[in-house]
Amino acid sequence: MFAGVGPFAVPLARRGIRVYANDLNPSSYEWLLVNAKKNMGRRKQALLACTCLDGREFARQLIQKEGTNITHVLMNLPKLAPEFCDVFVKLFPKGYSPLPRVHVYCFGTGTTPEAMEARALERIQTALGGVTLERPDLQVLKVRQTSTNTLEFCISFTVPSVIAYMD
Secondary structure, eight states, rough: OOTOOTTTHHHHHHOOOEEEEOOSSSSHHHHHHHHHHHHHHHHHHHHHHEEESSSHHHHHHIIIOOOOOSSEEEEEEETTTTGGGGGGGTOOOOOOOSEEEEEEEEEEEESSSHHHHHHHHHHHHHHSSOOOTTTTOOEEEHHHHHTTEEEEEEEEEEOOHHHBBBO
């Protein structure tokens, strides 16, 4: 949803994976196109569809307007990505299957690593309407420490069916 200049999108498409990449920043979008052209052959470029939309509109357009079957969603905007998880609430039409696996890069703050993880997870669960994400489906990876009281995580989960489907 937040492709930037393509650090995830371009390598995935080069591996033969169909990728829908989006970034709201026009400069990032333009450099995404440049990077795709410089780092991919024409056949592989056909696997990469790029847009310059708001993240929520991007998700709604792919799922609701185009009926695209998405298996994974990468949200690489650590400062804001958890709050954008609200887009998954009632996003999918009845029968949409399988529901996608979401990988949210986000910051957690606190005085201990456990508190930082809990804070990051709380931000996502709040955006999902208060649904509780649990292991084994929930996976939490520490990416890096960004300051004394902040860790970056990649929190992965499958969109819960209890909030996924439209009425």
